[in-house]
Amino acid sequence: MIDFKKKLAKIIFSDDLGLSIEEIENMIELPTDKSMGDYAFPCFRLAKTLRKAPPLIAKSIVEKIAKNEMFDDVKQVNAYVNMFLNKEVVVKETITTVLDKGTEFGKSDIGQGKPVIVEYSSPNIAKPFHIGHIRSTVIGNSIYKLYDAVGYDVIRINHLGDYGTQFGKMIVAYRHWGNEADVKADPIKTLLEYYTKFHVEVENNPSLDDEAREVFSKLEKGAKDEVELWKWFREESLKEFTKVYDMLGIEFDSYKGESFYSDSMPRFIKELKDKKLMVESQGAQIVDLEEYGMNPALITKSDGSTLYVTRDIAAAVYRKENYNFEKNIYVVASQQNLHFQQWKKVLELMGYEWVKDCIHVPFGLVSLEDGTMSTRHGRVVFLEDVLKQAVDKTREIIVEKGVMTDDIEETAKTVGIGAVVFQELSNSRIKDYVFSWDKVLNFDGETGPYVQYTHARACSLMKKAGEETLKKALSKDIEYKYLTSESAYILAKEVYALPRVVIEAAEKYEPSIVTRQVVNIAQAFNRFYHDEHILVKNEDEKVAKLALVIAAKIAIKNGLDFLGMKAPEKM
Numbered sequence: 362m363i364d365f366k367k368k369l370a371k372i373i374f375s376d377d378l379g380l381s382i383e384e385i386e387n388m389i390e391l392p393t394d395k396s397m398g399d400y401a402f403p404c405f406r407l408a409k410t411l412r413k414a415p416p417l418i419a420k421s422i423v424e425k426i427a428k429n430e431m432f433d434d435v436k437q438v439n440a441y442v443n444m445f446l447n448k449e450v451v452v453k454e455t456i457t458t459v460l461d462k463g464t465e466f467g468k469s470d471i472g473q474g475k476p477v478i479v480e481y482s483s484p485n486i487a488k489p490f491h492i493g494h495i496r497s498t499v500i501g502n503s504i505y506k507l508y509d510a511v512g513y514d515v516i517r518i519n520h521l522g523d524y525g526t527q528f529g530k531m532i533v534a535y536r537h538w539g540n541e542a543d544v545k546a547d548p549i550k551t552l553l554e555y556y557t558k559f560h561v562e563v564e565n566n567p568s569l570d571d572e573a574r575e576v577f578s579k580l581e582k583g584a585k586d587e588v589e590l591w592k593w594f595r596e597e598s599l600k601e602f603t604k605v606y607d608m609l610g611i612e613f614d615s616y617k618g619e620s621f622y623s624d625s626m627p628r629f630i631k632e633l634k635d636k637k638l639m640v641e642s643q644g645a646q647i648v649d650l651e652e653y654g655m656n657p658a659l660i661t662k663s664d665g666s667t668l669y670v671t672r673d674i675a676a677a678v679y680r681k682e683n684y685n686f687e688k689n690i691y692v693v694a695s696q697q698n699l700h701f702q703q704w705k706k707v708l709e710l711m712g713y714e715w716v717k718d719c720i721h722v723p724f725g726l727v728s729l730e731d732g733t734m735s736t737r738h739g740r741v742v743f744l745e746d747v748l749k750q751a752v753d754k755t756r757e758i759i760v761e762k763g764v765m766t767d768d769i770e771e772t773a774k775t776v777g778i779g780a781v782v783f784q785e786l787s788n789s790r791i792k793d794y795v796f797s798w799d800k801v802l803n804f805d806g807e808t809g810p811y812v813q814y815t816h817a818r819a820c821s822l823m824k825k826a827g828e829e830t831l832k833k834a835l836s837k838d839i840e841y842k843y844l845t846s847e848s849a850y851i852l853a854k855e856v857y858a859l860p861r862v863v864i865e866a867a868e869k870y871e872p873s874i875v876t877r878q879v880v881n882i883a884q885a886f887n888r889f890y891h892d893e894h895i896l897v898k899n900e901d902e903k904v905a906k907l908a909l910v911i912a913a914k915i916a917i918k919n920g921l922d923f924l925g926m927k928a929p930e931k932m
């Protein structure tokens with residue numbers, strides 16, 4: 362990582378300050394107002410040791426360091442030392458680092474290979490994989506990429522909703538009204554039809570409910586026919602989900618869903634009993650959480666069947682025992698806030714101190730311009746259809762605009778799906794947002810296509826420059842005096858910020874911070890491209906400018922990768 366802070370700390374350091382280099386480094390700030398310099402050092406803390414007013418201390422530090430070649434200017438403003446870096450130094454440091462690191466640029470090793478679990482997507486079997494699921498899937502994938510980038514060993518888990526009483530209903534419905542061929546042809550839509558029909562029929566025929574309960578109880582006990590049907594539903598559903606994951610380029614290390622934990626239910630029920638946490642309430646077993654201002658956590662129903670929270674308790678313990686995670690991250694909608702609060706409290710009461718490392722990362726709702734979608738009212742918008750539509754619409758735009766590409770289909774996919782992903786990661790995750798095609802596919806806004814297009818533009822410059830020039834640029838033997846313009850400097854600064862931004866995004870579980878930075882780099886690149894003639898006659902100047910173009914290209918490509926997106930070379 363490019364570490365100006367450390368360098369600056371070393372320059373500021375002197376014995377009489379009574380601070381270590383590291384302490385100074387941690388005190389250095391990045392002013393948001395750029396007229397206050399690139400970095401600022403506050404002197405308040407030094408007043409005690411030096412027995413001087415902070416502005417005076419700032420002044421003496423300025424006098425001491427002003428001559429250093431790192432700076433274009435150093436100013437004292439009140440208690441602050443405001444430092445303006447030498448432009449050439451910044452540009453040089455950026456280009457050397459980025460070209461050296463290549464695909465590794467943006468990454469770091471603060472995670473030291475420690476295990477982190479990221480659980481995301483986790484759809485329910487035999488239910489539509491609809492547009493609402495895009496959020497956990499795409500945000501979770503990016504959080505995985507970010508934790509991987511900062512050096513953790515990430516285990517990606519899809520905690521499938523593949524268990525619960527609804528499977529009793531599904532099996533009953535299938536037996537009454539279903540057939541194999543229909544399910545095979547279109548599993549999720551067909552299974553959903555059966556499920557909906559069950560709810561209509563049960564109004565007139567309440568005994569269906571008893572039947573379903575009985576079937577689920579058989580399923581829980583491992584009865585062969587029931588288990589076989591359930592397995593089949595699960596497989597067919599997973600095939601459908603996988604289509605979407607393939608389109609998005611998303612993978613998992615484990616698909617252990619809720620059903621996986623059903624065998625260990627007795628262990629936790631016993632443990633809760635032994636620890637005197639469970640009480641009976643109307644036949645059900647609950648953990649009373651009134652003391653903590655929460656509704657009770659329902660552990661088992663009156664018929665003995667277990668519930669969602671019970672399986673989540675088992676899953677957390679399983680993960681700790683098998684992966685010994687440093688962090689266990691759950692990317693799940695904010696609608697489940699209460700569930701996760703209850704679950705955490707129960708684990709805490711059970712005495713698991715590691716529950717502090719279990720983190721629920723919530724996010725807001727996505728809705729469509731023509732109103733929200735809801736499974737109950739049958740107005741579901743399938744995610745697969747949205748992605749296909751994105752590709753179709755992009756293909757139209759590509760043809761209409763005459764976008765350069767060797768493979769229209771491939772570009773339409775990369776850009777169309779990338780556009781949806783980028784939009785998804787553009788707002789801070791907790792905000793609700795409205796999905797709008799016009800916004801998603803706008804090539805000029807702060808969108809995926811815009812950033813990808815910028816990347817392709819950089820690639821095209823590299824091609825046009827020719828191999829000879831490209832080689833010289835990559836050798837980093839460059840005359841930096843050609844890169845002192847304001848737009849070159851700003852571009853370099855945006856590029857070198859990437860590794861720091863990636864760490865911040867990982868710490869805050871907030872991919873939108875990276876999305877923002879990638880837009881900043883693209884905008885700075887386009888300003889540079891607009892302000893300066895890059896492929897000039899003077900070879901040295903051309904080489905220098907091209908080197909910065911390559912650095913920007915690498916930063917954009919890597920940044921998009923952290924978001925789970927591809928960067929086409931041509932478009």
Ligand code: ARG
Pocket residue numbers: 480483484485520521522673691693
């Ligand atoms: N299957 C659940 C749903 O679709 C999400 C599961 C979230 N993860 C968890 N460990 N509870 O609502």
